[in-house]
Amino acid sequence: MTASPRQLSTNHLLGIKDLQATDIELIFETADNFKDVLNRPIKKVPSLRDITIANVFFENSTRTRLSFELAEKRLSADIINFAASSSSVSKGETLIDTVNNILAMKVDMIVMRHPYPGAGVFLSKHVNAQLVNAGDGAHEHPTQALLDAFSIRERLGDVAGKKVAIIGDILHSRVALSNILCLRKLGAEVMVCGPTTLIPRYIGSLGVKVEYDLLAALKWCDVANMLRIQLERQDIAYFPSLREYSMLYGLNKKILDSLDKEITIMHPGPINRGVEITSDVADSHHSIILDQVENGVAIRMAVLYLLAGKRG
Amino acid sequence: MDSLLIKSAKIVFPDTPFHGREMDVLIEGGVIAQIAGRIKADGNRQTVIDAKGQYLSPGFFDMNVNFGEPGLETKEDIVSGCAAAAAGGFTGVAVRPNTQPPLHSRSEVALIVNRARPLLVDVHPIGTISKKRMGEELAELYDMKLAGAIAFGDGDRPVQQAGLMSRALLYSKGFGGRIISYPEDISVAAGAKMNEGVTSTYLGMRGNPNLAEALMVARDLYLAEYNDAPIHFSTISTAESVDLIRRAKSKGLPVTCEVAVHHLVMTDELVAGFDSNYKVSPPLRTAKDQKALLKGIKDGTVDAIVSQHTPHEIEHKEVEYQIAAEGIIGLQTVLPLALSAGLTVEQLVDKLAIGPRRVLGLPIPEFGEGAVANMVLFDTSREWRFDQQTNQSRSSNSPLLGDTLKGAVTMVINKRQMANTQL
Numbered sequence: 001m002t003a004s005p006r007q008l009s010t011n012h013l014l015g016i017k018d019l020q021a022t023d024i025e026l027i028f029e030t031a032d033n034f035k036d037v038l039n040r041p042i043k044k045v046p047s048l049r050d051i052t053i054a055n056v057f058f059e060n061s062t063r064t065r066l067s068f069e070l071a072e073k074r075l076s077a078d079i080i081n082f083a084a085s086s087s088s089v090s091k092g093e094t095l096i097d098t099v100n101n102i103l104a105m106k107v108d109m110i111v112m113r114h115p116y117p118g119a120g121v122f123l124s125k126h127v128n129a130q131l132v133n134a135g136d137g138a139h140e141h142p143t144q145a146l147l148d149a150f151s152i153r154e155r156l157g158d159v160a161g162k163k164v165a166i167i168g169d170i171l172h173s174r175v176a177l178s179n180i181l182c183l184r185k186l187g188a189e190v191m192v193c194g195p196t197t198l199i200p201r202y203i204g205s206l207g208v209k210v211e212y213d214l215l216a217a218l219k220w221c222d223v224a225n226m227l228r229i230q231l232e233r234q235d236i237a238y239f240p241s242l243r244e245y246s247m248l249y250g251l252n253k254k255i256l257d258s259l260d261k262e263i264t265i266m267h268p269g270p271i272n273r274g275v276e277i278t279s280d281v282a283d284s285h286h287s288i289i290l291d292q293v294e295n296g297v298a299i300r301m302a303v304l305y306l307l308a309g310k311r312g
Numbered sequence: 313m314d315s316l317l318i319k320s321a322k323i324v325f326p327d328t329p330f331h332g333r334e335m336d337v338l339i340e341g342g343v344i345a346q347i348a349g350r351i352k353a354d355g356n357r358q359t360v361i362d363a364k365g366q367y368l369s370p371g372f373f374d375m376n377v378n379f380g381e382p383g384l385e386t387k388e389d390i391v392s393g394c395a396a397a398a399a400g401g402f403t404g405v406a407v408r409p410n411t412q413p414p415l416h417s418r419s420e421v422a423l424i425v426n427r428a429r430p431l432l433v434d435v436h437p438i439g440t441i442s443k444k445r446m447g448e449e450l451a452e453l454y455d456m457k458l459a460g461a462i463a464f465g466d467g468d469r470p471v472q473q474a475g476l477m478s479r480a481l482l483y484s485k486g487f488g489g490r491i492i493s494y495p496e497d498i499s500v501a502a503g504a505k506m507n508e509g510v511t512s513t514y515l516g517m518r519g520n521p522n523l524a525e526a527l528m529v530a531r532d533l534y535l536a537e538y539n540d541a542p543i544h545f546s547t548i549s550t551a552e553s554v555d556l557i558r559r560a561k562s563k564g565l566p567v568t569c570e571v572a573v574h575h576l577v578m579t580d581e582l583v584a585g586f587d588s589n590y591k592v593s594p595p596l597r598t599a600k601d602q603k604a605l606l607k608g609i610k611d612g613t614v615d616a617i618v619s620q621h622t623p624h625e626i627e628h629k630e631v632e633y634q635i636a637a638e639g640i641i642g643l644q645t646v647l648p649l650a651l652s653a654g655l656t657v658e659q660l661v662d663k664l665a666i667g668p669r670r671v672l673g674l675p676i677p678e679f680g681e682g683a684v685a686n687m688v689l690f691d692t693s694r695e696w697r698f699d700q701q702t703n704q705s706r707s708s709n710s711p712l713l714g715d716t717l718k719g720a721v722t723m724v725i726n727k728r729q730m731a732n733t734q735l
Contacts, residue, residue, distance in 0.1 A: 017514070094627070094630075094631055095631065095632060096630070096631075114632070115634075116632040116633070116634035116635065117515055117516050117517050117586070117633070117634065118515065118517075118586030118632065118633050118634070119632045119634075121585065121586045122586050122588075122631075122632055122633060126630070137516060137517075137634065138516040138517070138518075139515060139516035139517070140516065171518075174516055177514075177516045200512075200513045200519075201508060201513075201519070201521075202508070202509055202510050202512070202513040202519075203513055205510040205513055205514070206513060206514065235503070236502060
């Protein structure tokens with residue numbers, strides 16, 4: 001592909017809140033090109049062969065890390081991986097020290113997942129490297145939001161004017177927050193839906209509608225993004241059981257068939273089949289869940305490529 | 313100290329005949345020797361201060377500070393803490409028991425009293441309510457009172473058990489002890505590190521709702537009323553708390569409260585950059601709460617303004633917001649912040665010098681010939697820079713470090729000692 005003369009307005013990707021709509025469009029156009037590359041026999045370009053990237057994960061992740069690693073490899077970057085549980089780190093070395101130790105080995109970019117909101121914002125003020133936030137607590141997960149919006153654009157032609165319902169645990173979800181910010185910047189209408197205890201009290205301030213009834217949300221929307229429910233990761237039980245959650249907010253074929261229109265089903269993965277979504281829905285033609293996964297690599301390639309272009 | 317002549321100071325000693333007038337004050341050996349419209353300098357070995365345009369008031373008293381002694385001296389010790397206090401215009405402080413070990417028995421209380429004895433600043437320890445500050449069993453309140461504890465509170469650990477708080481109020485009443493409630497229901501606050509609101513939603517952070525504080529204020533007002541005992545609330549931060557306390561006061565209940573000065577000038581929007589210097593407990597609230605707190609100060613619902621001076625080493629602050637320690641150093645920035653909140657000189661002297669001493673049953677410094685001088689001279693229009701040079705604290709966790717602030721303390725006198733900070 002030919003290098004784009006346009007540049008991102010930021011030096012890091014810490015959150016969707018730092019991006020302009022034009023940045024998002026630039027990332028999408030770049031991702032379009034990389035998606036072509038991914039479907040060629042040789043799925044690799046030499047763009048970042050002089051760049052070393054550290055994937056620093058203070059929280060468990062399988063698919064986000066795989067996706068970043070693949071994106072980095074497709075761009076010919078050198079990669080190192082660092083994983084540590086946040087508990088062991090919080091007792092010992094500070095975050096700044098950990099990352100500076102990695103950077104001392106001539107690493108150019110950091111992809112970081114961290115359990116605490118704002119960890120990336122904090123780190124960006126104290127280290128000399130470009131940062132990509134791969135999820136910070138319940139704050140942001142910008143590449144997920146970008147790939148979700150990119151997938152909507154791919155499926156429905158455009159994001160502007162579309163109605164997207166985000167369903168599930170909004171309170172603990174960085175995916176929800178980044179999605180809301182991204183979709184709003186691109187001109188979509190957004191609704192959140194879930195148990196009352198999992199909807200932040202002031203969520204309306206983000207310019208979204210709130211609905212507690214799943215069927216009403218589905219009737220309203222063009223796209224339903226079903227979030228993963230992780231009861232075991234909540235330190236307080238905000239609802240009594242997965243069974244009861246599923247009774248109220250589980251999406252099954254019967255509900256889907258009762259709608260008088262086709263809607264697109266998304267899920268950031270990994271799916272709890274039978275909890276937030278049944279298998280027949282996850283595997284149906286409504287679902288673009290696997291497209292999201294494929295697009296994730298293209299989006300992350302685009303983000304890394306564009307940020308590398310901003311290096312001093 | 314020798315002879316000191318303060319020329320043309322505007323006197324702010326309410327209930328004295330000099331209040332509101334411009335006077336010369338002669339202080340000999342720490343005692344007020346003469347107050348007159350014009351006193352001639354005697355030339356020899358006398359310090360003369362031209363205080364034209366400056367205010368002379370009772371020394372400020374901060375009833376909510378944390379010095380790290382014992383156990384946490386790398387944050388602050390009594391000497392460095394008192395230096396910061398004097399620089400901020402304070403001639404008296406009450407130290408909270410957030411120490412290691414906590415001030416929970418006679419020996420820790422006596423340690424503070426002894427360590428502070430030679431210093432300019434009067435230091436009054438606040439003993440814990442509960443043993444080891446665990447919120448379970450009553451500590452030896454009476455013994456601590458005998459050793460010098462001015463009041464009792466569990467510091468930054470709100471007492472969760474209503475039964476314990478009730479017993480503390482009832483028991484301490486028997487010997488004139490005062491109970492301080494730091495009101496927060498921790499099951500409602502749910503470990504949140506910032507205020508619940510629009511900003512916390514935007515940041516994906518769990519929010520600590522006003523409810524967590526108001527519920528506890530309501531509970532403790534019931535307990536105080538039931539036990540017919542006085543109660544003081546520390547650092548209330550919400551509009552709801554102001555309303556509850558205002559209503560309780562109008563019913564005639566012996567309730568008092570204080571507000572941290574940062575809550576008057578800062579809101580939760582400042583947390584948006586994840587700067588841990590804005591992490592305080594209770595958290596920074598909203599403009600609506602700020603307005604209610606100011607109204608409470610002006611209508612007398614709020615008795616005192618405090619710094620809630622909470623020093624921390626950089627290792628506890630230069631970390632992720634979520635795990636950073638709570639609190640800011642505030643002793644030196646109270647005056648400029650109170651002025652920027654729009655308080656008049658009379659209001660701030662009332663809340664910084666008179667109110668806190670009334671709450672704690674301490675005498676108000678006298679202003680008359682023959683009285684031992686306990687006073688502060690300050691200039692509301694002078695600008696100064698709060699930086700590593702002027703900062704007297706051992707710690708530097710303040711969002712104001714590096715800022716130019718308006719409102720300077722020029723001198724304090726107490727216990728026959730003088731500190732001229734910015735003469």
